Amino acid sequence: MKLKAQSLLPLLANVFLVWLIQLVNDGLSAFSLLLFVPALWMVFPVFYAHYKTGFLISVITGFWWDATEPTPFGTLAVWMGCVYVLMIHLKARYELKKPLHVQLLAQVMNVLLFLGYVCTLAFCTEFWVSSWVSLWLSWALSQLVLIGVLFWYVDLQKAIFLLLRCKPVNYR
């Protein structure tokens, strides 16, 4: 598995988005809320990249996020890798290509990743949920933000590819 030069573009876009989300989370700290949208980082790798490079992009982005959080390193990366494999399988089996399919799959991915993250943290004694209201509000907010931002982010990545006159393997 080798990362091609053009594969770095979605990875860099993901790094930029992680920084933006951290900025938003800094602002949401006053309300004890967390914006958690890892599905955003996986949509482009799932739908528009080669499955091997897409897998690498997803896992590296997961590690990038994990590095700044107090959770065991690799928690999100492992979940992103698992969900990526599942989504690739679903996409191939049901030929999911339409924008509605993309949005639906992104919502499902985010729910799975959120639940996976919550369940993993539940096993770590030092991370117990201090407020269930905060947890469910964070989840609802994340799903809403995903609806609003998903196509903007995918289009941004496509625009970067067009600007640099290169294309990912499965680019449509």
Added chain:
Amino acid sequence: MPVVFKRTLQTAFYELQAPSWALTSVVKDVQSFWGLKLKSKNDLIHTGRDMARLNAAYELALQENAMLKHEVGALEQLFNLPPTEGYRYEVARVARRDINTWWHRLTLRKGRKHGIPKGAGVVFKGGVVGRVVEVYEYTSAVELISSPNFRIAGHLQNDLRPVTYQGLGSPVGQTGLGRVSQVPLDGVGHDDKKSQQLVTSRLGGIFPEGITIGYVAGLSCGTDGLFAQGEVVLDRGLSQLQEVAVLIPIESDHEA
């Protein structure tokens, strides 16, 4: 994954991201600087006058402080007591806040290069902020006092018997909460123990005596029937901190 590889990868990814937070924080500082530049000269004159009054009050407090220190030194010598631990204050700007249902953390714009040690206490004008849990080259992570993992020894302001404080998180949009436990039962139900200030104790080793932790909202008899416990309301400014001071023990400072 081997532990060494995991640790190296985590540190590398963290250090790669750290400059972006520092840059964002610097941009915010510049923004607030230019915002202040737009204020009128009259505002500046009024602020200067208020500052002069405050300075005069602090000058008096400093003189009193020096006299008290001298007295403490004399008593330590008289009773052959070990000297009280001293601290140096390292002021640091907050680069990032990460407060949610699981953890409450801050990232400071100072780290190993500035002599920040792991485990040091962090304070602000409202009292205790938390404890340094991770130190990197130019940044450090602080676990907030409201974090469920934070626990220290303290005592009520007018009662020197030690009690235990633990963070409880913060409900959505509200101020942080904590829990005080192992409070001697003799004071439960008395008005003097309600809304009383909970302060740090030297027993914990990382904070000097008497820094505010929070205010006890009420005490009730614990499940064991031996001690009382209650909720502690923390300072509202904890989730909007811009600048904090790290307490660096002078001994470890000399060692460094």
